[in-house]
Amino acid sequence: MKILVLISNVPDTTTKVKFKDNEFDKTGVQWIINPWDELALTRALELKKAAAGKIEKVAVAMVAEKDGEPTIRKALAMGADEAIRVDTKPKDSYSVAAELAEALKDQDFDLILVGLESSDYNGLSVGAMLAELMGINSVSAVSGIDLDGDKLIVKREIDGGYEKLDVQMPFVAVVQKGIAIVPLIPNMRGIMQAKRKPINVVAAQNIEPLVEMVEYELPKPKPPVKLVETAEELINLLHIEAKVL
Amino acid sequence: MILAYIQNFNGKFKKASYEIASYASAVAKMAGTSVLGVVLGSVAEDDIKGLEKYGVEKLIHIENANLTPFDPKVYSHVIAQIAEKNDITGFVFTNNNEGRAIAPRIAARFKAGIVSAVTQLPDSLSPLTITKKVFTGKAFAKTVVKSDKFVLTLFQNSYGLVENPVSMSVESMDIDVPAPAIKVLEQNVDTSGKIPLTEAELVVSGGRGMKGPEYWGPLEEFASLIGAATACSRPVADEGWRPASEHVGQTGKIIAPTVYFALGISGAIQHLGGVSNSKYIVAINIDKDAPIFEAADYGIVGDVHKLLPQMIEAYKKMKAAEN
Ligand SMILES: Cc1cc2nc3c(=O)[nH]c(=O)nc-3n(C[C@H](O)[C@H](O)[C@H](O)COP(=O)(O)OP(=O)(O)OC[C@H]3O[C@@H](n4cnc5c(N)ncnc54)[C@H](O)[C@@H]3O)c2cc1C
Ligand SMILES: Nc1ncnc2c1ncn2[C@@H]1O[C@H](COP(=O)(O)O)[C@@H](O)[C@H]1O
Numbered sequence: 001m002k003i004l005v006l007i008s009n010v011p012d013t014t015t016k017v018k019f020k021d022n023e024f025d026k027t028g029v030q031w032i033i034n035p036w037d038e039l040a041l042t043r044a045l046e047l048k049k050a051a052a053g054k055i056e057k058v059a060v061a062m063v064a065e066k067d068g069e070p071t072i073r074k075a076l077a078m079g080a081d082e083a084i085r086v087d088t089k090p091k092d093s094y095s096v097a098a099e100l101a102e103a104l105k106d107q108d109f110d111l112i113l114v115g116l117e118s119s120d121y122n123g124l125s126v127g128a129m130l131a132e133l134m135g136i137n138s139v140s141a142v143s144g145i146d147l148d149g150d151k152l153i154v155k156r157e158i159d160g161g162y163e164k165l166d167v168q169m170p171f172v173a174v175v176q177k178g179i180a181i182v183p184l185i186p187n188m189r190g191i192m193q194a195k196r197k198p199i200n201v202v203a204a205q206n207i208e209p210l211v212e213m214v215e216y217e218l219p220k221p222k223p224p225v226k227l228v229e230t231a232e233e234l235i236n237l238l239h240i241e242a243k244v245l
Numbered sequence: 246m247i248l249a250y251i252q253n254f255n256g257k258f259k260k261a262s263y264e265i266a267s268y269a270s271a272v273a274k275m276a277g278t279s280v281l282g283v284v285l286g287s288v289a290e291d292d293i294k295g296l297e298k299y300g301v302e303k304l305i306h307i308e309n310a311n312l313t314p315f316d317p318k319v320y321s322h323v324i325a326q327i328a329e330k331n332d333i334t335g336f337v338f339t340n341n342n343e344g345r346a347i348a349p350r351i352a353a354r355f356k357a358g359i360v361s362a363v364t365q366l367p368d369s370l371s372p373l374t375i376t377k378k379v380f381t382g383k384a385f386a387k388t389v390v391k392s393d394k395f396v397l398t399l400f401q402n403s404y405g406l407v408e409n410p411v412s413m414s415v416e417s418m419d420i421d422v423p424a425p426a427i428k429v430l431e432q433n434v435d436t437s438g439k440i441p442l443t444e445a446e447l448v449v450s451g452g453r454g455m456k457g458p459e460y461w462g463p464l465e466e467f468a469s470l471i472g473a474a475t476a477c478s479r480p481v482a483d484e485g486w487r488p489a490s491e492h493v494g495q496t497g498k499i500i501a502p503t504v505y506f507a508l509g510i511s512g513a514i515q516h517l518g519g520v521s522n523s524k525y526i527v528a529i530n531i532d533k534d535a536p537i538f539e540a541a542d543y544g545i546v547g548d549v550h551k552l553l554p555q556m557i558e559a560y561k562k563m564k565a566a567e568n
Binding site: 120122239 | 340342345350351352353356357361362378380386391427430434435436471514527540556558
């Protein structure tokens with residue numbers, strides 16, 4: 001079985017977001033693997049380790065210009081075997097998914113793990129879009145994946161609970177909370193090995209985006225908190241002023 | 246027409262179902278067109294009829310054994326066929342597990358630009374321009390869809406129910422419903438009747454300041470008294486003080502209740518990422534410098550263990566005075 005994990009290159013989640021000339025200001029920003037993707041990769045590597053021989057390889061793919069490579073190296077240091085980089089700036093969910101669909105045309109991954117959302121532009125779309133463009137199955141709201149013999153068991157969150165599924169491969173799993181608990185931290189050996197692992201750079205199709213962000217705004221400072229002394233005052237404010245109790 | 250995918254929950258509509266109809270109806274009005282509702286699977290007659298109140302003029306209702314279990318590829322194939330036989334300019338879905346599984350597939354299929362988790366109506370149409378949150382709420386982006394068709398997913402509870410009574414025609418359609426490629430091996434659903442967190446109007450949430458699982462009694466009492474769901478911060482779930490399903494924040498559930506009570510929660514940026522869409526945040530924290538007070542609308546600087554019982558009493562007193 002071959003697993004691919006999509007990784008998006010995003011600013012560290014504690015970054016103070018600023019804009020310059022109507023673009024995200026990258027000055028001084030630390031770049032990381034999007035948190036969902038890091039957990040997805042962690043799970044893929046756990047499965048590979050647990051089921052000796054069942055999983056041939058775990059690869060990662062990113063749509064990014066060369067400046068995405070340090071983040072790809074982090075994924076390789078965690079233990080991914082190889083990487084694909086589609087050489088273009090990610091523009092919107094559609095162009096990212098379409099570039100990947102093209103780059104993966106002649107590949108034979110059985111499972112593609114994609115995060116719920118990128119923490120930068122919160123597109124919430126690439127996974128299911130990629131599945132549609134590739135004409136394959138997809139499952140969203142995936143909170144766990146296990147191996148049972150040669151079969152993958154997918155845990156999907158549903159209204160008020162969960163279900164365990166058998167999904168026909170190949171398929172895209174859009175993963176969320178639960179897929180792994182703590183991200184795997186690369187060790188020294190991993191970091192050294194990562195330097196020699198291949199990053200396969202694929203030329204882009206230069207697919208036009210369908211959506212464009214034209215203007216950014218920071219949230220308006222909100223009025224200061226109204227502090228009261230007693231529980232009674234609080235309940236009354238919520239009842240009379242806010243009218244919510 | 247604007248196609249609204251109206252999800253049912255085990256054969257019933259919930260607020261989210263009527264909310265998406267309300268939203269679609271407002272978008273259709275802006276576009277000078279009408280709403281085509283799509284319902285897949287069997288749904289109680291009365292629930293279907295209820296859609297009329299929210300502006301659905303035409304409803305396509307498909308029932309077919311292949312619609313269970315939920316397979317996003319099958320659902321999007323069915324919705325696409327309906328769209329192809331009608332003149333659809335825009336699609337709207339609820340931004341929940343099911344909507345998010347289908348909407349991007351539809352967007353890819355029709356090469357329609359998608360804007361996810363919107364919380365308001367478009368600023369304008371042609372080209373569709375809408376503001377959405379980016380960087381997990383740290384900024385807003387004015388977003389323009391450049392394709393002819395668009396897909397929007399609506400953040401649950403952000404638009405609400407808006408009545409717009411019309412008379413609705415219900416039709417079925419001869420449609421190819423392929424067999425699902427998904428088999429359910431096991432299902433586990435909470436039947437306790439508790440309000441699901443993502444739908445609750447009121448949420449009472451506890452953090453590490455609650456001290457330990459044995460102190461949750463008053464919090465639960467207050468929540469059940471006011472009809473709220475309960476939530477918690479991540480460390481609380483990690484410690485096993487509360488079930489993981491209650492964890493809200495960037496790596497947990499993202500919610501938008503009318504009121505979010507943050508009790509003994511410091512208000513870390515990752516926590517706020519999951520609750521900042523709440524209409525009101527009420528904070529109780531012993532530390533007057535806790536960051537939660539920067540996000541909160543109302544608050545008390547004080548000990549949650551002393552204050553919770555007093556809040557219960559104050560609420561009872563307020564209700565008694567009302568009657
Ligand atoms: C990548 C990443 C993702 C994360 N995702 C999430 C997430 O999704 N959700 C989340 O919640 N966290 C998340 N975190 C963790 C987050 O950074 C904080 O550590 C966490 O939210 C703190 O939880 P807390 O407020 O319960 O605890 P603390 O920060 O320990 O705060 C406890 C608060 O209780 C107050 N207190 C103490 N005693 C009392 C009392 N008697 N009465 C009243 N107040 C009292 C204290 O003053 C303090 O403010 C994430 C962190 C990272 C790095
Ligand atoms: N540029 C990219 N390269 C590779 N994968 C991506 C990229 N952007 C997004 N993804 C994947 O798609 C998921 C959802 O992203 P989005 O739809 O942009 O919110 C992410 O968690 C990644 O797994």
